[in-house]
Amino acid sequence: MRATYSRAPVVAVILLAGILASFPVRGEEPKVVKPIYNTFSDEEEMAMGRNAAAEVEKKYPILQDVILETYLDHIGQKVAQASRRPQLVYRFKLVDTLAVNAFSLPGGYVYVHRGLLEFAETEDELVGVLAHEVGHIVAYHSMNDVARRWLVSRVMHEGKKAGWLDDQQIQDALQQYGGALLLFVDRKFSREEENEADLLGLYNTERAGWDPNGLIAFLGHVGQFDTTSDLMQIFLRRHPLPGDRVDMLRVELKQRPPSPGLTKDSFLFKAAKARVRMLPPPPAPSP
Ligand SMILES: [Zn+2]
Numbered sequence: 001m002r003a004t005y006s007r008a009p010v011v012a013v014i015l016l017a018g019i020l021a022s023f024p025v026r027g028e029e030p031k032v033v034k035p036i037y038n039t040f041s042d043e044e045e046m047a048m049g050r051n052a053a054a055e056v057e058k059k060y061p062i063l064q065d066v067i068l069e070t071y072l073d074h075i076g077q078k079v080a081q082a083s084r085r086p087q088l089v090y091r092f093k094l095v096d097t098l099a100v101n102a103f104s105l106p107g108g109y110v111y112v113h114r115g116l117l118e119f120a121e122t123e124d125e126l127v128g129v130l131a132h133e134v135g136h137i138v139a140y141h142s143m144n145d146v147a148r149r150w151l152v153s154r155v156m157h158e159g160k161k162a163g164w165l166d167d168q169q170i171q172d173a174l175q176q177y178g179g180a181l182l183l184f185v186d187r188k189f190s191r192e193e194e195n196e197a198d199l200l201g202l203y204n205t206e207r208a209g210w211d212p213n214g215l216i217a218f219l220g221h222v223g224q225f226d227t228t229s230d231l232m233q234i235f236l237r238r239h240p241l242p243g244d245r246v247d248m249l250r251v252e253l254k255q256r257p258p259s260p261g262l263t264k265d266s267f268l269f270k271a272a273k274a275r276v277r278m279l280p281p282p283p284a285p286s287p
Contacts, residue, residue, distance in 0.1 A: 026251065026252060026255055027252065027255035027256045028256070029199065029200065029203040030139070030196050030199050030200055032084060032138055032139045032140070032196075032200070034140055035140075035144060035147070037144075037147050037148065037151050038140055038143055038144050038147035039147065040143055040146070040147060042085075042087060042088060042107075045088075045106045045107045045143050046088060046089060046106075046107035046108065047107070048106050048107060048143075048146070049105045049106045049107025049108060049109050050107065052105045052106065052107075052109070053091070053105055053109045056105065056109075056111070057093075060095045060096075060097070060111070061095065061096040061097065061282065061283050062093055062094065062095060062096065063093075063094035063095065063096040063114055063279075065094075065275070065279060067271075067272070067275050068094055068117075068272055068275055068276060069093075069094070071268055071269075071271075071272045072092045072093070072094060072112065072272075073091075073092050074268070075123070075126070075127055075130065076090060076092030076110060076130055077090060077092075078208045078209065079127060079130050079131050079134055079204060079205070079208045080108070080134060081208075082204055082207040082208035082209075083131075083134050083135075083137075083138050083200075083204050084138045084200070084204075085137065085138045088107060088108040088137070089107075089108050090108040090109075090110065090134070091108060091109050091110070092110045092111075092112065092130065093109075093110070093111050093112070094111075094112055094113070094114055094117065095111050095112065095113045095114065096114050096282045096283060097113050097114060097115060097282050098113070098114060098115040098118070098231055098282055099113045099115045099116075099230075099231050099232075099233075099234050099235070100113065100115045100116045100119045100222070100225075100231050100232050100235050101113045101115070101116060101234045101235045101238075102116055102129050102130070102132075102133050103133065103238075104133040104134070104136050104137050104142075105142070106137065106140075106142045106143045106146070107137070108137060110130060110133045110134060110137075112126075112129070112130070114276060114282060115231055116129060117272065117273065117276055118273070118276055118277070119221070119225075120218060121217070121218075121221065122214065122217070122264055122265040122269065123210065123214070123263065123264070123265045123266045123268075123269035124205070124210045124211040124212075124213065124214025124215075124217070124262075124263065124264050124265065125214045125215070125217050125218035125221075126214075126218075126269065127205050127208065127210040127214055128201060128202075128205055128210075128212065128214035128215025128216075128217075128218055129215065129218060131200070131201035131202070131204040131205045131208070131215070132197050132198055132200075132201035132215060133197070133201075134200075134201065134204060135196065135197035135198070135199075135200030135201040135204065136189065136193070136197045138200055138204075139193070139196050139197065139200060141189055141193045141196075141197070142187070145187070187238075188237070188238050189238070189239075191240055194239060194240050194245070195240075195245075195248060198215065198245055198248065198249060199249075199252060201215060202215065202249060202252060202253070206258050206259065206262060209262060209263055210262055210263045210264070211258060211262040211263065211264045212249075212253065212258050212262075213253065213258070214264070215249060216246050216249050216250065216253075219242040219243075219245050219246050219249075220242070220246060222235065222236075222242045223241075223242040223243050223246070
């Protein structure tokens with residue numbers, strides 16, 4: 001029982017260390033440190049991603065078109081291989097809705113809504129968004145959340161054994177898990193996590209050979225778009241204000257200007273845009 005009570009300060013120190021480690025030094029790529037409370041292996045994370053992906057793909061219509069699938073995989077794998085966790089098996093899929101949005105699951109699953117492909121004006125914009133989502137995976141954002149919940153539930157179970165929590169309190173806490181949709185897809189990342197994903201994405205984009213100004217351009221278009229539009233609501237709800245993100249990224253690029261000769265656009269991107277316009281409309285309204 002004594003050991004149970006002594007865990008609280010240890011957990012607090014571990015969580016604080018994780019938060020402090022997430023603040024990057026400007027002008028340098030953030031160094032991702034896996035917190036010690038996240039004891040899940042890459043294999044366990046990929047298994048969790050696989051299960052979550054099955055749940056997600058029951059809810060969302062996945063666009064099956066060999067040309068678009070091949071194109072998205074072609075650029076996505078380049079981003080993934082230039083990321084700081086290239087050992088994961090990455091999968092990039094298109095969701096057949098008009099929402100301007102993208103999201104990722106632990107273990108290497110990245111989903112881009114068709115509306116985002118239609119909205120992006122140049123290839124480096126699309127790559128910037130993919131690299132941001134890969135950044136969330138690289139920095140273990142969702143997995144750290146899972147690990148924290150798992151730790152809390154373990155402590156709570158021990159608390160019940162010690163007699164200072166009742167069944168209802170434990171039940172209430174565990175309900176927060178709620179499956180993949182609640183844990184990963186509808187989850188709003190913290191401001192620090194979003195900044196970290198933006199910065200990791202910026203450096204990853206450049207290493208993969210594209211202009212990191214693409215994400216800035218994309219966010220600029222989002223900021224100018226009708227922000228009350230249903231198509232933009234999920235993106236805006238789940239991310240910090242586009243203008244704030246642009247400011248932060250501009251400061252970063254001023255301190256560390258990108259190399260010359262990076263790719264901005266491509267014929268393949270134009271072809272993918274033309275292809276998506278030829279497809280029948282999505283099967284269901286945007287979620
Ligand atoms: Zn994000």
